[in-house]
Amino acid sequence: MADLLNVVARMRALEQGQAVRIVSQRQVLIQPGAQILTMLSMAGEDTSVHAVAVGRLGVAPRIKVVADPRRRDDQYELLRWLLPHFETYYAQCRAEGTFPQIWVSSDGALGHLDTLADRLRFTDDQQVQRLGELWTYAGERSPIAGQQALISATSALTAHFATGQQETEDEHLGALLTWIEPPPGRDIFAAVAMAEQQPMGAKTDPRFDADELQPAVASFNKARKDNDVRAQDFHAGRIQQMMEGVIRPIYTATQKGMAILSDPRWQHNAALVSLGEQEASNFARFMEARDEGHRLPYHDSAKAAAFKIVARERTVDNVEAAFVRHDHAARERGAESGTVLRGTLVDRQKVRLAPRIFETRMVLSTAQDSLHLRAGDELWHLDDPKLCIRVTEVERRGPISWVSAIVDKGKRAALQLDIGNVLDLGPENPDWGATVREFAQMHTRLASAPWTHAEVVPPATPSSRPRPNDLLAAVERLV
Template structure:
């Protein structure tokens, strides 16, 4: 049984959510920008009402009396765009940063924004809607709306990168730190999720979750019965009589719960101490925001609907390496997360009861090298085979053998010279040996041939004509003119170096030039 399943069963028996983390693994801005709203059923580009702002007690409410009327829609969204620009203008201050370039042997001074904006929404559906709004607005001729669309597009693009905190959903924020006794799909309902974590006094989680489910959803799609009973009459009144008071009251009432619940989710996570690596991941977001601002100011910001070949490969590579790095960092920061690896046997915890710091072995060159030995007494059997790599901080070890309650390990890196023997754990020290070594940087090395999912669908070139035996084969035939300008080459084959290899992410990019890809 995995630890996640056990925690869900424990929450089920207690009728209350149990902690899944003891550290906050998402960066929380002191002044985030919250957004929640509704759109017409089946028409994401037709917002009915949006509540937004960075002040808990004084949010702004945007309503559209006739969402299908483009003029009214653009007028309302223009107010949202201007307020968004005002919020983003607070994050323009930069500071000089000394960074390594190229192979890391040269240094240069670059400028990075000291902070970056953060958008928080109630659920995944609203986060997806933010991306659709950005895609819709940036195609318009109005420069204010187009700029807002570019910013929303960048914010939405960061959502796909593990470890980014630019766009947070309240449901993801809570499920990353608590386990409930309900199904994972039910955790997508923000009201039910909060009911499990903090049920009202005198009520258990089941009753609180049922009560929360009876309330209007957090958007952006609304409840059909609410549409019929409340929204439709309010829209008809606004259209026929020009009276929008009923629509504003209905929108304020239905969005009040989502607004309040989103702030409650932020407050719950803020009570946890931040993980050690959170600041480093936020630094990556700050660099991305800096580059995005530069592209907006230069008028070069763009977004690609579909990636092909090398950009697609680099983006998938970025997702994979960031996912692995995030899992590693969360485990090293948080004992509760590390407990999952202890439960599966990938990590081992125990007490050092014996050590031999003077142990040596003969390497392949015939030279005697220092390889200290450690013996750790464990509470449970560790059944990983000999040769398994484990780490204690920056000290790397391999398993030499194990019994029901003992693991013998040989140090292979980090403390294999006499000046560094003091890095070894002392006798009687409690240790947790994990499969995570020091922070790795993931170079962007391209393979000779791309994996098939990232290859383009371009037709294969026509086969070259066969050589005549009477021709002088010592002379290579001249290349056709078309081949001289074809930079793509054979589908799946990586082209030669180009002046601008691209960011490896969708146009509008997320990674700062010069940064190691995949490093969080």
């Protein structure tokens, strides 16, 4: 049903010829000093940086281009040029008790940065290693639900708008911005087709590469081989102008996306406050580990991987619980998909079980046709965290479902509810400290590996019971 809402929104955008808003609250936390990082790699060299533009919202970019990033010395010079910028930014975030945030144009650019961070950590240049370590914080956070460290402008915008094109086409930032703010008096598809002519990812256009860039790089390398300094500088200047013509529009489009999401029309979202606090805590631990000299491995050990899997799973639950409480659109999607029970209170009784022992029972009715409920499920009142019910029975009568439940917590709050009240019930309030507790429990359990994962097989321990004469008959009797 949530997918149906997305389809309806896209159909409305297609009908109007303009993107439509699908939320009223901000879905991403924009840091005041968030950095915009735009990088272009050379075709066939996914771990290279041919040109880079870096800056902040409302600030002109600082741009640096290398004529041929395949030369390691030139590539390292560009990366060393970036290091002081991020060292200063990270230090400022630590001093303020917050976290760094990097904005890139699209998911493709995000993947390019993540790949670079992995590779740079294992170079033989300490400054380049340091830059790789700093970028690794953002790269490792990128797949975590609700993370705010590495933001793709296309992902952030599509969380707020629905367009009249395919979801994969939304990954072109220029086309996406054209849907959001279409030029007046022009056909939307003609405008989008024009916007798509400009690259918006981490790669340049193949025709541009073949017709312009490759000949210029070849001429530069020939001049360097001939030791012709004047020609070398000339061709390097040509490459600089070419790459700036590609990278500036990408940087500007990313700025525009941030500006749209910074607009006051977006309402406050309390869920983002908790996510920001968690991000700041993770960043502080990451930098403390770097200060203590702990290296970042290329591959996690089995134990580290287990810890990360647990953290990701717990984070998914916490983020969903936070948004369903504080985000109107998320709650509506939950009600449509059936993960949130939206029921009308039709009966409430206080039953005496024994002297001084009472039980509060409730019955709710709902017309939701895709409800995901079964006996034993615990549901919490999304507007009153004190109230929790345990489902005892779900009965379908025609178009209406009747949900019987016992109040586990918040009995006084339950008795204050009026018959006819509409309640939204869903997952428990986010427990951000649960991950730490699970880590402590896992650390104790993993201190000694089970024999199934050990190198030495323990000796067999024969049973003290006598062996039955007919083993098959004894097993069948167990069944």
